[in-house]
Amino acid sequence: MSRLTISMPDQMNEWVEAQIRAGRYGNVSEYFRDLVRRDQERREGAIRQLRDLLDRADASGLTGRTLPEIKAAARDEARQKGLLRDQD
Numbered sequence: 001m002s003r004l005t006i007s008m009p010d011q012m013n014e015w016v017e018a019q020i021r022a023g024r025y026g027n028v029s030e031y032f033r034d035l036v037r038r039d040q041e042r043r044e045g046a047i048r049q050l051r052d053l054l055d056r057a058d059a060s061g062l063t064g065r066t067l068p069e070i071k072a073a074a075r076d077e078a079r080q081k082g083l084l085r086d087q088d
Contacts, residue, residue, distance in 0.1 A: 006032075 008016075016031050025031040063070070078084040 004032075 016028060019025055019031055020027060025034065065073075075084060
């Protein structure tokens with residue numbers, strides 16, 4: 001097993017120590033291993049979602065729409081989802 005030394009602001013250290021005192025983790029190492037594990041799972045999930053989107057896009061075939069039509073549709077969808085402001 002590898003050993004790491006990290007530095008963090010006092011406020012973060014206090015947070016980690018509070019999680020340990022609350023009984024959520026046995027020690028600092030357990031806390032950080034859990035963080036790394038969750039990050040790995042999140043990233044692997046994001047990669048799976050991207051691969052699924054690419055597979056579905058590939059399976060959907062070609063479109064008859066022009067590039068400007070596709071861009072306009074993407075902008076409209078982004079605005080509806082609140083990802084774009086009206087001037088974008």
